Amino acid sequence: MGARINLEPYPALGNLVNEIGPELGGNAQQKTYYEDDKKLKAVLNESNISLFLNYHANRVEMDGNKIVKVIAQNLETGEKQAFSAPLFADCTGDGTIGYLAGAEYMSGRESREKFNEPTAPEKADNLTMGISVQWFSETTEHTSTFPNIKWGLPWSEEKSFAITRGDWDWETGMGKDMINETEFIRDYGLLVVYSNWSFLKNHHSEKEKFENESLKWVAYVGGKRESRRLVGDYILTENDLTGRNLMPDGTAPTSWTIDLHYPDAENSKQFDGEAFRSIAEHIKIYPYPIPFRCLYSKDIDNLLMAGRDISVSHVALGTVRLMRTGGMMGEVIGMAASISNERKAIPREIYQNHFSALEKLMLEGIGNPNLTNNQDYNLGATLMETGSIK
Numbered sequence: 001m002g003a004r005i006n007l008e009p010y011p012a013l014g015n016l017v018n019e020i021g022p023e024l025g026g027n028a029q030q031k032t033y034y035e036d037d038k039k040l041k042a043v044l045n046e047s048n049i050s051l052f053l054n055y056h057a058n059r060v061e062m063d064g065n066k067i068v069k070v071i072a073q074n075l076e077t078g079e080k081q082a083f084s085a086p087l088f089a090d091c092t093g094d095g096t097i098g099y100l101a102g103a104e105y106m107s108g109r110e111s112r113e114k115f116n117e118p119t120a121p122e123k124a125d126n127l128t129m130g131i132s133v134q135w136f137s138e139t140t141e142h143t144s145t146f147p148n149i150k151w152g153l154p155w156s157e158e159k160s161f162a163i164t165r166g167d168w169d170w171e172t173g174m175g176k177d178m179i180n181e182t183e184f185i186r187d188y189g190l191l192v193v194y195s196n197w198s199f200l201k202n203h204h205s206e207k208e209k210f211e212n213e214s215l216k217w218v219a220y221v222g223g224k225r226e227s228r229r230l231v232g233d234y235i236l237t238e239n240d241l242t243g244r245n246l247m248p249d250g251t252a253p254t255s256w257t258i259d260l261h262y263p264d265a266e267n268s269k270q271f272d273g274e275a276f277r278s279i280a281e282h283i284k285i286y287p288y289p290i291p292f293r294c295l296y297s298k299d300i301d302n303l304l305m306a307g308r309d310i311s312v313s314h315v316a317l318g319t320v321r322l323m324r325t326g327g328m329m330g331e332v333i334g335m336a337a338s339i340s341n342e343r344k345a346i347p348r349e350i351y352q353n354h355f356s357a358l359e360k361l362m363l364e365g366i367g368n369p370n371l372t373n374n375q376d377y378n379l380g381a382t383l384m385e386t387g388s389i390k
């Protein structure tokens, strides 16, 4: 996982992320790398959490600007379940709860003029970062074969990638509709993995190098980076981050570079505009505390957000989309929910009237503060020195 936790001005933020997060990092690795059991155990041990796995929220009921119920359907049994609550959090990545409730959202890239961002394109467009279908092979003692598939894409030595693992840059769907074309994008991701692997095993000039490689895992869930961003009372932009335009309602610091992905031009040319390889461009920033106003919807009175669907421009998403940063946002909105419950205040009122209470909780933190933070920081994209950011 990239991005830092335990940073000024709220060094206790991230303790919970650290407690449940994996020790190791890296994409497309064996499942033991991700320690999902540890996360599940932590949730099951928490008496205040009721866990509903495999339920997909697909409807909301409203009372004016408030959500009163979220209705979700079990993906295996089809059973429907209604959830009533005074407050909801949209952590769906796709901003689905906000969308169903009628909240304003943004998608694609904003024009340069819209937020005066140097990195934005002159004209708005629908380019987003893509979906990755990751994969890896394992080296075995015996040789193995792979079918010479007839349903794959036309492949050649020039088009092939003689590799044993599809990392983050095995990425596709940029420019497609990340909500309505998700399955097409995922299926294309699968198609190129199998087309390439079949070519390596059956036709490549160095195919003997792959004789003892066996395709071990291909993700059937595409990893998404970007879709809807719900609009809050504040929209974080590139200039806030690079110009250190600090806000009075700063919360969890975002610390990764502004890391934006684009289709690899050569790969795009070879595959008629359907690139499945990407490049990343990085802009370094100092850690920047994300304003609380980016973590609730401007339109829906009782809707908080955390993760990649918060209120940021496309460019600013490049840094806040990191897992540990999103995890800290989760800590913050959990704290905000407790204040909301105690003081009968909607999120906007926490910003207006109760922000000092949230500050106090952010300083105290939750989770075990005594664990060492032994996760490395994905040093590929190094951070500018932090100094004091208060």
Ligand SMILES: Cc1cc2nc3c(=O)[nH]c(=O)nc-3n(C[C@H](O)[C@H](O)[C@H](O)COP(=O)(O)OP(=O)(O)OC[C@H]3O[C@@H](n4cnc5c(N)ncnc54)[C@H](O)[C@@H]3O)c2cc1C
Residues within 6 Å of the ligand: 001, 002, 003, 026, 027, 055, 056, 057, 058, 072, 091, 092, 093, 094, 096, 131, 132, 134, 167, 168, 223, 224, 225, 306, 307, 308, 309, 321, 322, 323, 324, 326, 378
């Ligand atoms: C290949 C790849 C490599 C990456 N590498 C890194 C890295 O090294 N370090 C890093 O920090 N970040 C990395 N990122 C970015 C990071 O993983 C994402 O930005 C981050 O996971 C976004 O988290 P999220 O919880 O906001 O959204 P998501 O990860 O999209 O999670 C949303 C969750 O909500 C669930 N959900 C969605 N809709 C509904 C619904 N209607 N009802 C119920 N549940 C729903 C989904 O099933 C999912 O579990 C990578 C991303 C990709 C794709």
